[in-house]
Amino acid sequence: MALDAKIPGGVLAEKWTQYKSTIPLVNPANKRSLEIIVVGSGLAGASAAASLAEMGYKVKVFCFQDSPRRAHSIAAQGGINAAKNYQNDGDSVYRLFYDTIKGGDYRAREANVHRLAEVSSGIIDQCVAQGVPFAREYGGLLSNRSFGGTQVQRTFYAAGQTGQQLLLGAYSALERQIGYGNVTMLSRHEMLDIVKIDGKARGIIARDLVTGELERHFGHAVLLCTGGYGNVFYLSTNAMGSNVTAAWKAHKRGAYFGNPCFTQIHPTCIPVSGDHQSKLTLMSESLRNDGRIWVPKNLNETRPALSIPEEERDYYLERRYPAFGNLVPRDVASRAAKERCDAGYGVGTSKMAVYLDYADAIQRYGKQEATKLGENGASEARIRELGVEVVKAKYGNLFDMYKQITGENPYEVPMRIYPAVHYTMGGLWVDYNLMTTVPGLYALGEANFSDHGANRLGASALMQGLADGYFVIPYTIGAYLSTEIRTKAIPTTHEAFEEAENNVKNTLDQMLNIKGTKPVDYFHKALGRIMWDECGMSRNEAGLKQAITDIRALKEEFWQNVRIPGTSDELNPELEKAGRVADFIELGELMCIDALSRNESCGGHFREEYQTEEGEALRDDDNYAFVSAWEYLGDAGYALHKEELIYENIKIAQRSYK
Amino acid sequence: MQLTIKVWRQKNNKTKGKFETHQLSNISPDMSFLEMIDVLNIQMIEAGQDPVAFDHDCREGICGTCSMYINGRPHGPHSGITTCLLHMRSFNDGDTIVIEPWRSAAFPVIKDLVVDRSAFDRIIAAGGFISVNTGNARDANSLPINKEDADASFAAAACIGCGACVAACPNGSAMLFTSANVTKLAKLPQGQPERYIRAKKMVEQMDKEGFGACSNHGACEVECPKEITLETIALMNRDYLTASLIENREG
Numbered sequence: 001m002a003l004d005a006k007i008p009g010g011v012l013a014e015k016w017t018q019y020k021s022t023i024p025l026v027n028p029a030n031k032r033s034l035e036i037i038v039v040g041s042g043l044a045g046a047s048a049a050a051s052l053a054e055m056g057y058k059v060k061v062f063c064f065q066d067s068p069r070r071a072h073s074i075a076a077q078g079g080i081n082a083a084k085n086y087q088n089d090g091d092s093v094y095r096l097f098y099d100t101i102k103g104g105d106y107r108a109r110e111a112n113v114h115r116l117a118e119v120s121s122g123i124i125d126q127c128v129a130q131g132v133p134f135a136r137e138y139g140g141l142l143s144n145r146s147f148g149g150t151q152v153q154r155t156f157y158a159a160g161q162t163g164q165q166l167l168l169g170a171y172s173a174l175e176r177q178i179g180y181g182n183v184t185m186l187s188r189h190e191m192l193d194i195v196k197i198d199g200k201a202r203g204i205i206a207r208d209l210v211t212g213e214l215e216r217h218f219g220h221a222v223l224l225c226t227g228g229y230g231n232v233f234y235l236s237t238n239a240m241g242s243n244v245t246a247a248w249k250a251h252k253r254g255a256y257f258g259n260p261c262f263t264q265i266h267p268t269c270i271p272v273s274g275d276h277q278s279k280l281t282l283m284s285e286s287l288r289n290d291g292r293i294w295v296p297k298n299l300n301e302t303r304p305a306l307s308i309p310e311e312e313r314d315y316y317l318e319r320r321y322p323a324f325g326n327l328v329p330r331d332v333a334s335r336a337a338k339e340r341c342d343a344g345y346g347v348g349t350s351k352m353a354v355y356l357d358y359a360d361a362i363q364r365y366g367k368q369e370a371t372k373l374g375e376n377g378a379s380e381a382r383i384r385e386l387g388v389e390v391v392k393a394k395y396g397n398l399f400d401m402y403k404q405i406t407g408e409n410p411y412e413v414p415m416r417i418y419p420a421v422h423y424t425m426g427g428l429w430v431d432y433n434l435m436t437t438v439p440g441l442y443a444l445g446e447a448n449f450s451d452h453g454a455n456r457l458g459a460s461a462l463m464q465g466l467a468d469g470y471f472v473i474p475y476t477i478g479a480y481l482s483t484e485i486r487t488k489a490i491p492t493t494h495e496a497f498e499e500a501e502n503n504v505k506n507t508l509d510q511m512l513n514i515k516g517t518k519p520v521d522y523f524h525k526a527l528g529r530i531m532w533d534e535c536g537m538s539r540n541e542a543g544l545k546q547a548i549t550d551i552r553a554l555k556e557e558f559w560q561n562v563r564i565p566g567t568s569d570e571l572n573p574e575l576e577k578a579g580r581v582a583d584f585i586e587l588g589e590l591m592c593i594d595a596l597s598r599n600e601s602c603g604g605h606f607r608e609e610y611q612t613e614e615g616e617a618l619r620d621d622d623n624y625a626f627v628s629a630w631e632y633l634g635d636a637g638y639a640l641h642k643e644e645l646i647y648e649n650i651k652i653a654q655r656s657y658k
Numbered sequence: 659m660q661l662t663i664k665v666w667r668q669k670n671n672k673t674k675g676k677f678e679t680h681q682l683s684n685i686s687p688d689m690s691f692l693e694m695i696d697v698l699n700i701q702m703i704e705a706g707q708d709p710v711a712f713d714h715d716c717r718e719g720i721c722g723t724c725s726m727y728i729n730g731r732p733h734g735p736h737s738g739i740t741t742c743l744l745h746m747r748s749f750n751d752g753d754t755i756v757i758e759p760w761r762s763a764a765f766p767v768i769k770d771l772v773v774d775r776s777a778f779d780r781i782i783a784a785g786g787f788i789s790v791n792t793g794n795a796r797d798a799n800s801l802p803i804n805k806e807d808a809d810a811s812f813a814a815a816a817c818i819g820c821g822a823c824v825a826a827c828p829n830g831s832a833m834l835f836t837s838a839n840v841t842k843l844a845k846l847p848q849g850q851p852e853r854y855i856r857a858k859k860m861v862e863q864m865d866k867e868g869f870g871a872c873s874n875h876g877a878c879e880v881e882c883p884k885e886i887t888l889e890t891i892a893l894m895n896r897d898y899l900t901a902s903l904i905e906n907r908e909g
Contacts, residue, residue: 051792066713067779069819070721086799122795129795131788131843133812140802158812164720165815172787179783187776210768239715273688278696281718401719404743405690470792519703521696565708570670571769573711574703 003256003629003643006431007111012649013093016115019432020475024482031056034481035489037204037219039191039246041068043163043170043462044445045225047469050173053182055474057481060217061174061183062206064190064241064576069171072227072239073465076163077284077398079147079155080127080462082120087144091152093117098650100460103149103329104425104453105603105619106652107259107627109645111432112450119471120463124156126470130169134158146289147458149329149657155459160284160398166462170469189215190576191246192507193500194222194253194441201253201441202490205500207508209576212569214501216492220484221440221477224250225469228424228446230263232584232591233536234528236421237269237282243580244587247428247447255436256629256641258429258449260587261595264456264604265537266422267333270405270415271353280420281405283356284398285458288326288333290361290391291415293317295345295354305347305355305414316340324657331455331604331617332657334419338537339615341418348416357414362387419537423461425452425604426594429629429643433476434468437629440480444468449627454603508568511578516561520577523558527551527581527588535592540608544596551589558585590630590638597640600624621652659685659746662754663698665710671766671774677756687747691734692717692724694746695757712771717742719883722818725825726771727758732822732881740820740883760821762830764868775821777867778835785859786839788848807845814841816884823878823886829870834878836864837894838886844897854904857897 008019026034034057038049041063053059063071083096096117101108124142128134134156135143144153158165177183188209195203195216203218229244230236251257268283294313301308316336318325328336337354340346347353366387370378378386388411392399402410428436428443430450435442445465452460534547558581566572601610601617602624610618627643661682668675682701685694692714699709715723724741728734734744749755757771765773815838823834840857843849849856872891879888 047792054791065715065721065723066775067819069779069782070715070723072716072721075716075718075720084798122793124798125795126790126792128798128801129788129790129848131811131846131848133808133815133842133846134798135812136803136805136808138805140804140808141799158815161720161816164818165812168815172782173790173792175779175783176787176789178779179785185779187779239721240717241715274686276686276689276693276697278690278693279717400738401743404719404739404745407688407745407747474792519700521700563703565703565706571711571772574709 003429003641004431005109005643006433007109008432012110012114015111016118023475023478026478026482026485028056030485032058034058034484035060035219036477037217037222038062038225039204039223040071040225040227040447041171041174042071042073042225042227042445043167043465044447044469045071045223046167046170046174047466048223048225048444048473049183050170050177051470051474052477053177059177059183060186060219062186062189062191062204064188064209066187068174068185068187069168071167072242073167073462074164075239076462077160077282078286079145079157079162079459080123080166080466081147081154081457081459082124082156082463083117083154084121084124086142087153089152091154095152096120096154099150100451100457101453101650102655103455103457105455105617105655106453106621106625106647107262107602107645108451108453110647110649115472116451116464116467119467122471123463123466127166127169130173132158132165132169134165145286146327148285148288148327148333149324149457157286160286160395163462166466170466191249192504192579193249194438195496195500196253196438197490197494197496200439203492203497205497205504207504210571212567212572214504216497216501218490218492220481220487221442223442223444223473224428224447225444226447228427229584229587230421230424232527232588233421233531234524235272235277235280235532237266237280240279243583245580245583247443248583248587250428250436250438250441252632254438254632255441255443256429256631257426257590258627258629259426259454259594260591260630261535261598261605262425262454262603263421264330264423264425265334265419267330267337267419268356268417269420269422270402271348271350271418281401282420282422283402283415283417285330287356287395287398290394291326291356291358292360293326293354293356295340295347299344305357314345321657328657329455329457334537335606337419353416353418355414356417358391358410359414362391362411365390423456425449425454425456429627433479434473435480442473442477444473454605507579508575511562511582512564512568512575514560514562514564516563518561519563520574520581523554523562524577524581524584526554527585530554531588531591535588535595538606538608539595541596544592547592548589548596551585551592555585558582593638594628594630598624598628619654625652659687659749659751661685661694661749663757664754665757665771666759667710667770668767670769675767685746687745689746690717690742691728691744691746692742710771711769714742719743720818722820725760725773725775725821727760727825729756732760732825733883737880738883738885740818760825762824762869764830764832765821765824775819777832777869778819778821780867781832781836781860781863782839784863785852785856786843788843789852801847803847811842811845814838814845814886814890817886818884820883822881822883824869826877826881827870828875828877829873831872831878832864832867832869833872833891833894834882834886836860837890840894840897841890844893854897854901857894858901861894861898
């Protein structure tokens with residue numbers, strides 16, 4: 001099937017406005033009889049469900065957590081971008097668009113990214129109207145901060161809890177619609193298959209995680225808002241339950257998977273402390289605003305951080321990238337940390353960490369405060385005290401979290417950080433309407449591939465999730481649903497529902513009947529090690545080929561030797577995990593195939609064979625300026641379809657942050 | 659570290675539960691509490707036993723999913739953190755650790771340590787929002803909010819809905835959860851049009867869900883991992899009273 005991205009014609013800056021006013025509308029009476037299924041209740045899912053219900057559609061929302069408020073969007077820390085230009089520092093829709101395309105290393109669609117930048121302002125307005133308590137200045141107006149890959153201050157935030165506050169805003173809008181009876185909420189439910197009738201998505205099979213019962217649900221359209229698949233690496237900053245299952249089932253039912261190998265490895269996470277580690281914790285990118293990253297200049301340095309004098313420290317980001325310094329994009333910062341550690345300059349017991357140091361920021365803020373307070377002769381101790389107060393106000397919860405996890409006090413000693421898997425730019429391929437290659441099946445937020453190219457800039461994930469849910473899908477879904485007004489609700493006794501439910505039931509029974517010797521976590525950890533070593537921060541041909549062989553062997557072992565206790569008719573977390581890990585294993589193979597097929601380096605995809613003399617990513621625009629959309633062919637493997645990326649408005653160039 | 663774990667086992671909400679004792683060795687002080695339970699569960703699966711069901715997700719203290727009573731305290735021995743941020747360095751070699759689910763009539767046990775907290779969602783659905791449809795907003799900076807109010811709203815909005823306040827309360831009251839969610843909107847100008855009716859509806863729903871009454875015991879404030887204060891309860895009581903006065907005047 002040829003890919004049609006359905007990008008509207010016309011001038012870039014006017015495409016969305018013009019298209020919006022031409023999309024067919026659905027009248028209010030018809031909306032009442034059109035049913036929409038939303039899977040996932042994070043920023044994308046909750047905002048979409050609330051907005052669609054407000055418009056009059058009948059909406060059903062599913063989440064595997066015990067409450068929609070717990071979706072992993074809640075853990076986003078740093079902020080959300082918007083081209084408000086409140087700081088009068090030259091920001092504009094065009095600059096946000098440009099920064100995002102450049103940050104994504106020229107592997108995202110111009111039209112989608114421009115639309116994202118256009119609607120960004122409205123998101124902030126909507127959130128404030130809902131009562132989201134963004135940080136404010138003394139004058140009562142909204143505060144902004146800087147994030148990586150930009151030179152303006154366009155990031156709105158709520159201390160280190162921006163995701164939480166935005167999600168609670170969307171959740172409150174969703175709960176309002178639930179209270180009104182416009183949304184049916186099914187928590188502790190997991191989607192396990194898509195139901196297709198005559199080629200169109202017509203519903204889902206979901207498992208009630210408490211009773212284990214399989215349920216059939218009809219919808220005129222199905223929206224997957226199920227987040228990313230970073231947990232394919234076992235260790236990541238994702239929540240324990242975050243998974244690819246819904247997206248993967250959709251893929252197996254005909255939805256192409258876009259750029260699966262594009263993974264974001266976030267530079268500032270708390271390092272691994274031992275084999276018992278179950279997940280990694282992010283320290284917000286906002287910390288790079290004020291913190292300075294360094295390693296010792298001497299190999300085999302054994303002194304503690306505070307005993308290493310200034311001239312023996314290598315502030316390697318400031319040295320290599322003077323224009324952006326500590327605020328280079330995430331992929332660049334992560335690779336630079338890996339380079340120093342691989343070269344032997346790492347710190348801490350594992351030597352796989354670098355310092356993130358707040359001493360200078362505490363001094364600088366302390367002096368500013370002393371001046372403000374008129375304490376001209378303030379002592380060193382007083383300046384420190386004042387500085388610590390400022391840092392506490394800005395990043396207190398993050399510092400507390402670091403202290404809880406590591407047992408070290410980051411106000412006293414520099415934090416130790418190392419890159420960790422954080423976000424996946426890849427996802428289900430969607431057109432401009434956010435529809436996958438299956439008619440009636442949509443993907444929103446991190447679950448789709450569309451806006452971040454090969455690297456996502458900080459504070460852009462929250463923006464995209466809410467853009468898709470509040471301001472894109474409510475319009476674009478009309479293009480499809482306006483053609484569905486004559487479709488009556490299809491009874492779930494239809495054979496397609498029967499077939500899908502049997503398919504799910506058989507898979508569950510098969511897994512439970514293996515009764516092998518190794519717990520699910522054994523397989524998940526083994527997969528994670530393969531993926532991190534061979535398909536992580538840097539990749540090469542030989543390693544990827546080996547990984548594919550190893551993953552196939554692991555898949556075989558899983559289906560012969562996994563041990564899942566209990567039954568399928570009860571709350572059974574091991575069974576849930578097993579299904580997710582089985583899907584991760586298959587996805588892992590596709591990620592390696594994708595990484596192997598892309599003979600260039602771009603953004604987070606760094607192929608060792610393709611780098612500049614200075615060790616920067618070397619793109620190949622002549623041969624790889626396309627989106628890889630993979631079609632599932634069952635035992636025959638995967639077929640690659642290419643969506644060419646055409647840059648009409650941005651001159652494609654080598655990304656430089658020097 | 660060597661530990662003795664006494665953990666609550668309950669098949670479902672129709673059966674009675676009991677404590678089960680397990681021995682654990684080779685526990686690292688750097689492990690989180692939940693990672694210790696992961697080790698216990700792997701040990702049980704390998705021994706052919708049914709592992710302990712427990713709610714957990716983000717493991718960084720923000721999603722509010724984890725919910726355990728540890729040695730008689732919600733979220734364990736420290737203040738200001740959730741169970742997932744508790745680390746084994748807070749315990750001693752040879753300790754016996756007792757783990758139970760939240761206990762409250764309004765939070766029925768689903769299995770082992772997993773309870774049903776959907777009553778919290780219904781309290782929000784009853785009124786914990788500002789009625790603004792998508793697309794109705796005006797420019798965000800057209801409404802300055804003094805920093806003190808914004809900060810007070812933010813402090814109340816830190817609530818993660820974990821339910822420790824209910825679990826800590828001898829009466830099983832949900833006053834702290836409800837008042838935090840009333841306060842975060844009551845402190846903002848956007849929240850004023852529905853302020854009193856919101857408090858009234860949320861309190862009524864809270865009562866309907868079977869939570870106990872507040873007797874100013876204060877355990878909720880002590881155990882709240884996000885350090886929500888009792889002042890929010892005072893504000894909610896005032897707003898609820900005001901709502902009743904308005905109703906009487908209008909009625």
